[in-house]
Amino acid sequence: MRRVLLLSLLLLSGLARAELPETDWLELMPKSDQKALEQMPEIDHNSPEAMGTFSEKGGLKQSKGLPAVMYSTKTVAAMNGKHIRLGGYPVPLETDAKGNSTLFFLVPYPGACIHVPPPPPNQLVLVRYPKGLKLDDIYTPLWVNGTLKVETVSNDLADAAYAMDAAKVRVVEDADL
Structure with a gap:
């Protein structure tokens, strides 16, 4: 009996250390938006940012004239309150006295803050850490574990449809791939 209890405890402790499965960014987007993205025409990337000249304030805000799905704040209700692990790239917003990022947007692809167009709001997550x-x-790609919330966030840099209180943030390592 003692062996069974000890084995059970070892198995449970191993499960507690196991990471959550990865949540795909598309899981944050309603099916109707996924379909609209698939049918969207190619977007021209000729912009001041792409040319290396910046005439306007940069950021993740969408410019006018894009297909409606690029402005979508539609969320997936089932994701609200769900503990997830999401991979992405940071766009730092606030740091502590030691220079560590404590507030940042997580985006699905690198350089989203300088590429045009940025992801739609339902593909941006404000991370509080x-x-x-x-x-x-x-x-640098990151793994972020935490509780996802459907929460509209709007600031000068971006609009986001989700926020997360991160329990754990770490750099993606070669062994993860």
């Missing part, structure tokens, strides 16, 4: 993480490069 009071513990902080040293970010040396916005092109």
Whole structure:
């Protein structure tokens, strides 16, 4: 009996350390938006940013004239309150006294803050991580574990349809791939 109990405890402790399965970014987007994205015409990337000249304030805000799906704040209700692991790239917003990022947007592809067009709001997640993480490069992919919330966030940089209180943030390592 003691062996069975010990084995059970070892198995449970192993499960507790196991990571959550990865949540795909498309799971944050309603099926209707996924279909609209698939049918969307190619977008021209000729912009001041692409040419290396910046005449307007940059950021993740959508410019006018894109297909409606690119402005979508439609969310998936079943994702609200769900504990997930999401991979993406940081767009730092706030740091602590040590220079660690405590508030950042997580985006599905690298350089989203300088490429045109940025992801729609339902593909941006505001991450709150009071513990902080040293970010040396916005092109460094991250894993973020936490509780996802349907929460509209709007600031000068971007509009997001989700926010997450992160329990754990770490850099993606070669062994993860």
